[in-house]
Amino acid sequence: MRERQTQERPPEAARGAARPAAVELAGVTKRFEDFVAVDDLTLSIYEGEFFSLLGPSGCGKTTTLRMIAGFEDPTEGELRVAGRPMRGVPPYRRPVNTVFQSYALFPHLDVFENIAFGLRRAKVPKDEIRRRVSEACALVQLTGFERRKPARLSGGQQQRVALARALVNRPKVLLLDEPLGALDLKLRKEMQIELKNLQHELGITFVYVTHDQEEALTMSDRIAVMKDGKVQQLDTPANLYELPANRFVAGFIGQTNTFSGEVESVRGERVTLRTAGGLELEAFAPAGREVVKGSEAHVAVRPEKVRFGEAGDNAFAGEVRDVVYLGSSTQYVVELKGGERLVVYRQNAREAADSGAGDEVWVAWDAANCLVLGE
Amino acid sequence: MAAQKGVDKGRGWSLGLAGLLAPAAFWLGVFFLVPLLLILAYSFGTSGVYGGITLGFNPENYLKVFDPLYLQIIVRSTVIALLNTLICLAIGYPLAYFIAFRGGSWKTALILLVMIPFWTSLLVRAYAWVVILGGNGLANRTLQFLGITDGPITLIFTPQAVMMGLVYSYLPFMVLPLYASLEKFDARLKEAAQDLGASRWQTFWRVTFPLSLPGVIAGSILVFIPSAGEFVIPDLLGGSQTVMTGNLIQQQFLNARDWAFGSALAVMLAVLMLGAILIYVRRIGTDRLEGV
Numbered sequence: 001m002r003e004r005q006t007q008e009r010p011p012e013a014a015r016g017a018a019r020p021a022a023v024e025l026a027g028v029t030k031r032f033e034d035f036v037a038v039d040d041l042t043l044s045i046y047e048g049e050f051f052s053l054l055g056p057s058g059c060g061k062t063t064t065l066r067m068i069a070g071f072e073d074p075t076e077g078e079l080r081v082a083g084r085p086m087r088g089v090p091p092y093r094r095p096v097n098t099v100f101q102s103y104a105l106f107p108h109l110d111v112f113e114n115i116a117f118g119l120r121r122a123k124v125p126k127d128e129i130r131r132r133v134s135e136a137c138a139l140v141q142l143t144g145f146e147r148r149k150p151a152r153l154s155g156g157q158q159q160r161v162a163l164a165r166a167l168v169n170r171p172k173v174l175l176l177d178e179p180l181g182a183l184d185l186k187l188r189k190e191m192q193i194e195l196k197n198l199q200h201e202l203g204i205t206f207v208y209v210t211h212d213q214e215e216a217l218t219m220s221d222r223i224a225v226m227k228d229g230k231v232q233q234l235d236t237p238a239n240l241y242e243l244p245a246n247r248f249v250a251g252f253i254g255q256t257n258t259f260s261g262e263v264e265s266v267r268g269e270r271v272t273l274r275t276a277g278g279l280e281l282e283a284f285a286p287a288g289r290e291v292v293k294g295s296e297a298h299v300a301v302r303p304e305k306v307r308f309g310e311a312g313d314n315a316f317a318g319e320v321r322d323v324v325y326l327g328s329s330t331q332y333v334v335e336l337k338g339g340e341r342l343v344v345y346r347q348n349a350r351e352a353a354d355s356g357a358g359d360e361v362w363v364a365w366d367a368a369n370c371l372v373l374g375e
Numbered sequence: 376m377a378a379q380k381g382v383d384k385g386r387g388w389s390l391g392l393a394g395l396l397a398p399a400a401f402w403l404g405v406f407f408l409v410p411l412l413l414i415l416a417y418s419f420g421t422s423g424v425y426g427g428i429t430l431g432f433n434p435e436n437y438l439k440v441f442d443p444l445y446l447q448i449i450v451r452s453t454v455i456a457l458l459n460t461l462i463c464l465a466i467g468y469p470l471a472y473f474i475a476f477r478g479g480s481w482k483t484a485l486i487l488l489v490m491i492p493f494w495t496s497l498l499v500r501a502y503a504w505v506v507i508l509g510g511n512g513l514a515n516r517t518l519q520f521l522g523i524t525d526g527p528i529t530l531i532f533t534p535q536a537v538m539m540g541l542v543y544s545y546l547p548f549m550v551l552p553l554y555a556s557l558e559k560f561d562a563r564l565k566e567a568a569q570d571l572g573a574s575r576w577q578t579f580w581r582v583t584f585p586l587s588l589p590g591v592i593a594g595s596i597l598v599f600i601p602s603a604g605e606f607v608i609p610d611l612l613g614g615s616q617t618v619m620t621g622n623l624i625q626q627q628f629l630n631a632r633d634w635a636f637g638s639a640l641a642v643m644l645a646v647l648m649l650g651a652i653l654i655y656v657r658r659i660g661t662d663r664l665e666g667v
Contacts, residue, residue, distance in 0.1 A: 069566075069570060070569075071566055090569065090574075091566070091570050092569045092571075092572045092573055092574055093572075096570075097570055097571065098566075098567070098570045100563060100566070100567060102561075104561065104563040104564050104566065104567035106564060106567070106568075106582060106586075108582075108585045108586055117568070117571045117573070117581075118571035118572050121571060121573045121577060165571065166570075166571075169571065169572070
């Protein structure tokens, strides 16, 4: 009976037990002299997962990736790849491969030799090298380019060579360091979909570093949002967007309107807040987020969840200050009576009434879309 | 009309180009090409008994080059130059590698140190070695002081002394081009190689070294050619023991007054060097340099 009880873990941990971890970090800290790049990081990346490390530059995401690759050793803590502790294991003995930000293709070798580089080091028989390299070329649609030097390839083709060069070694974990950063927007969008499909097909664990929140949301199974060497929130893309843990995550993932005020009342998940400008806001606090009456709290509402009109838990009169046409939607900046500014998105449909700058309007949103943020 | 315009444009461009090239063309023409042709003409001439030269077509000078007495000197010079190149490469590569990758903020200062010998004339530096290696010189006195030898030993006027002097003089010519090509090396390529399973040793031989080949080639040529024709260092440090082709040519022009044979030797040396470099660049040069 006692044993049964210990086996009943919370759902998160149970899922982790069912899916073996490809990469585990336990209390990992990396210091460069005085600077703490990664601060006591603990997380598990599951096998076959598309995992992203997302954050602004200097948040420690690249350092984390470099520690997994073996280019840096953690100052403290333990790092395991496929269950094996990695301390002191050099990069060339780790079951991981990296797609570098600048591709780092060998300029003196042609496409074939670039892709074959890892296989040759592993002393794979010649026939098998030829077979696996042409398979890899086919996988990234580079068949026919085998004898080209990297200098004679386009940026997108170079990116594919870098990908094939890493994947051909069948790593347990593929590390990608902002691999699409150098490509133009259209190509980047195409490659995002291709990468995601490739990962799905091959079932290899991808650890993807990016500062582009849209890219992370599009491709990832789970995302760790980082800032100052710490994970701010580790969650699925939908949860990161809908239930951001704090003001940083709410502001970093997509656009948001935040209000600060004093908590007037707490009734279960319902919270009432009064801002300095005198607005009374009805908000929602997800389970586990502690809200104390009389304390200061921050709430966030996404621009697309605000409507024009008077029907809603929160409804305020204001004046349109700015209108920006964005194609599929229009962005309005509305100044409320208390002086707060609010961004509102509205889908562009023929029947939608136009509002111009200077118009008096009402804006409204529901308490369920007005989230109390943690610190 | 459009075609006319195009022609005008092309002519203006080539005129400008001619203007830019004129000083160099004039200089090289007068001070390089003319003397070279003169030497070529002399090499087929006949030397008079008291000096002077009669032009003509006399292949005897070239036949004389293949006399075992002289051929031996040419072969020895080439071997010495080759050895000098290899030693400079062996010493210079680690040095350039260290400065380029580990030099940090000291890079410029270290490269300046490599260049310092250039601030003094080669002749003065060669004489300094004469003083150091002489019978009662610094080297001998140090050896005796340390109790390694009892009396003065012969250090100067040996092939080893020549070799040492050559390596000393030509090392900077190897280090500078090597440093220039290693300095440009993208360190991320090393990480990429290690990421793909190459050990440090394999990373060096598969990535770093092939990519530094332009520097290796430039440095080798800069060391090999002048050291094959070197005459100051063998003259001062080799004495009559280690005569190189350069000394032989010098002797023919200044002492023996056989300008025709001296010219033939000079032409042969030039042809030999040209051939050696062509083979060298063909073998390891072009195909690897492509795309770098």
